Amino acid sequence: AQTVTQSQPEMSVQEAETVTLSCTYDTSESDYYLFWYKQPPSRQMILVIRQEAYKQQNATENRFSVNFQKAAKSFSLKISDSQLGDAAMYFCAFGTDKLIFGTGTRLQVFP
């Protein structure tokens, strides 16, 4: 069975700084996807970024990028130039035909 672990329950960052959220996973699958979802206080889940396991190049979406280490089964999210609107819960998820979510990291952004 697949598992997803987010070892940082809470993180904080100052506005305009960079922060990295950690995620590790365990699977015997070779073909899968990894995701980061954001859940702001409105509780709406929003996709931040997606990585295909067979692609070695790390995905980027504007200020968001990932560091995907397949052998280490690690998938961290880097947020550059943090903004107040980035404050939210961030969930890492492992995906085949369905998603398995980690327990989340609460990110606070200070002005």
Next chain:
Amino acid sequence: DAGVIQSPRHEVTEMGQEVTLRCKPISGHNSLFWYRQTMMRGLELLIYFNNNVPIDDSGMPEDRFSAKMPNASFSTLKIQPSEPRDSAVYFCASSFLGAAGDEQFFGPGTRLTVL
């Protein structure tokens, strides 16, 4: 597009009562997912459908839970009888194909409180 629509947004009921949560997926999406989010267990998949057919219901906690998708634009999650431990936020999500890399679009969730 209005996105995934869930109703009601909040539901408060008493133990033993039947609860029905409703979901309208994004038009054209072929897969629908029901999740439950609690502080203790996080976000867990309950059941998902492809083309209105239940594919995996291994996450449904007990026989008290049932889900249906009578057509491509509507799904229900029913709890009968409800118990206080069912209190949670229930999310519905849809995706175009249900394939591994598809983005799942989530609804706003229904916060259920069972007294």
